[in-house]
Amino acid sequence: MDSIKDIKSCPIQYVLYINDTLNVISGKWKLxxxxxxxxxxxxFTEIQRNIPKITPRMLSKELKELxxxxxxxxKVYDSIPVxxxxxxxxxxxxxxxxxxxxxxWGIEHRTSVFAKS
Structure with missing residues (x-):
């Protein structure tokens, strides 16, 4: 595996690894x-309750991708009901x-943006 130092010295590899990461975690619902x-x-229902406005279909799709x-x-437990x-x-x-x-980063960014306005 490449070291972060090697990756940073090669902009193409750096961008490829960023894209790999984004392919796994990007989208409105994954994070x-x-x-x-x-x-x-x-x-499933607990996750759905924690995320307002996500539909069951979208949650199912995103969970499968993750x-x-x-x-x-x-994990499926052999119980009644399953x-x-x-x-x-x-x-x-x-x-x-x-x-x-x-x-x-979000806290710092928000603080600096609001400090300017």
Whole structure:
């Protein structure tokens, strides 16, 4: 695997890795879904409740994509009725640092924009 130093010295590789990351987490709903399961296992309806305005169809689609990309793990329990829970994979848990940095940046950016107005 390339080191971040090697990647930064090659603008083409840098942009490719940014695109790879964005392909996994981009869209209106993926980060809110990740944020919803960040603090523990959730059932479908719990995730839906945490994200206003997401439709069941869109939530289902996005969960499948996140599972396909190895960010979310779907666990089906053999019970009556069947119980399905979603949680972050190990890879998904590592995105916490990215989210924390995004939140820090957002706070700083919002503060500076409002300070100018």
């Amino acid at each position: 809110p879904i990740i944020g919803s399961v960040l603090f523990g296992k959730k059932r 599972e396909l990309n190895g960010v979310i793990v779907r 119980t399905v829970e979603y949680e972050l994979s190990e890879s998904g848990k590592s995105i916490t640092e990215v989210l924390d940095k995004m939140i820090e």
